[in-house]
Amino acid sequence: MTLAWVLVLCVSLLPRDPMSRFILKRSSPKDEFPNLDRNRTLMGRILDLHMYTRQFNRATESGVLFDDIIRPGLEDPGQSIGPKAVGCLAGDAQSYILFCDFFDRIIESYHGYKVTSDAVQESDFNYDNLKGGDDFDQEYALSCEVTACRSIEDYCFPTHCSRGERKQLLTLAKTALEQLAEDLPGKLYSIDELSHESEDRRVVMDSPPSSLIKIGVARDWPDARALWLSMDGTLAVWVNMEDHLKLVSYRSDACxxxxxxxxCINVLKMETVYKKLRHPFIWKPHLGWVVSSPAEVGTGLKASVTVKLLHLAENKRMDDILDRLRLDMEETSCPGIYKISNLQTIGLNEVGLTQLVVDGVKLLIRMEKRLENNSGIDDLVPAQK
Incomplete structure (x- = not known):
């Protein structure tokens, strides 16, 4: 066999470039490059023409283009103050691989974590390893919440999924939640049912949240979206919202x-059920649990405590303190009340990230008490981590 025939054979064995299936009436990358002058997102800060050109003619097997990835940040360009937004969302799990030079930069900038091919994201769902979290000063710690997001193998993410995929995901969720209810009784409500107040539910939703509209996941609303609520009020599971699944545990006692x-208990139960259904949660060793937003890859976990910080929040060192503690602070609708949570979700396991919040909130409360008594806090400020 000649070398020419070998080359022809090799080319014929290569998978077909997904872009060859499309006839897109697009100009050059330079002409298509978006205006980012007033964009306040990480995407707007990181993306330049050179990077855009490298991504321009790529598409995942399900048809996700780079323009699909950055569209959420173009529709919602962010604000100069407040929580920083990543400004991009993956359309499917392959997006993180195909557009890795972009997503890796976003993850590094947002989480302060360097993505490498040989890194392995660890998990720890042994809740007994968490030290504290049940002993906050109730005069300052008002409530708490822990959430965990998961995406399902073989399905596109909410920004890109079809109506049929969304319905299939809801069917899978119904099966999984029925098994979950054997140990934790609960009820599944469609979004239509949530549009009317009732005594047996604690959530009312008349229309899609503006945040979902801005990022492009409110298509076909309210088709195949649902909320499962446990009877004892300890757990809620959102289906087909920002992610395929979002588990939420809220407590008014800040425990x-x-x-x-x-x-921890219910994520593991759901993971077991989905594996039996042959649609496991998406896991990549170097990224951990893969979800639509690069702001939540790794563990997909956010732990937050709502805290009264009337004096500390106004202190000139507050931003520096939060940075050293690796925590995020978000204003609530009540003056002096703030939600403190972990900013990064990758690089540490679930226990480690929650421990950051526990230790950080305790320290912030100590600082608040000092300031109430007109005392200094410089000796309490931690060293840079």
Missing amino acids: LQEAFKTI
């Missing part, structure tokens, strides 16, 4: 330890 325990 973060119990909220974390609830999430």
Whole structure:
């Protein structure tokens, strides 16, 4: 066999470039490059013409283009103050591989974590390893919440999934939640049912949240979206919202330890059920649990405590303190009340990230008490981590 025939054979064995299936009336990358002058997202800061050109003619097997990836950040360009937004969402799991030079930069910038091919994201759902979280000063710690997001293998993410995929995902969720209810009784409500107030539910939703509209996941609303609520009020599971699944444990007593325990137990149960259904949660060794937003890859976990910080929040060192503690602070609708949570979700396991919140909130409360008594806090400020 000649070398020419070998080359022809090799080319014929290569998978077909997904872009060859499309006839897109697009100009050059330079002409198509978006205006990012007033974009306040990480995407707007990182993306330049050179990077855009490299991604321009790529598409995943399900047809996700790079323009699909950055569209959420173009529709919602972010704000100069407040929580920083990543400004991009993956359309499917392959997006993180095909557009890795972009997503890896976003992850590194947002989480302060360097993505490498030989890194392995660890998990730890042993809630007994968490120290504290059940002993916050109730005068300052008002409530808490732990959430965990998961995506399902073989399905596109909410920004890109079809109506049929969304319905199939809801069918899978119904099966999984029925098995979950054997140990934790609960009820599944469609979004239509949530549009009317009732005594047996605690959530009312008349229309899609503006945040879902901006990022492009409210298509065909309210088709195949649902909320499962446990009878005892300890767990909620959103289906087909920002992610395929989002588990939420909220407590009005600020007992973060119990909220974390609830999430750990039920995430593992759901994972087992989905594996039996042959649609496991998406896991990549170097990224951990893969979900639509690069702001939540790794563990997909957010632990937050709502805290009263009337004095500390106004302190000139507050931003530096939060940075050293690796925590995020978000304003609530009540003056002086803030939600403190872990900013990064990758690089540490679930226990480690929740421990950051526990230790950080305790320290912030100590600082608040000092300031109430007109004392200094410089000796309490931690060293840079």
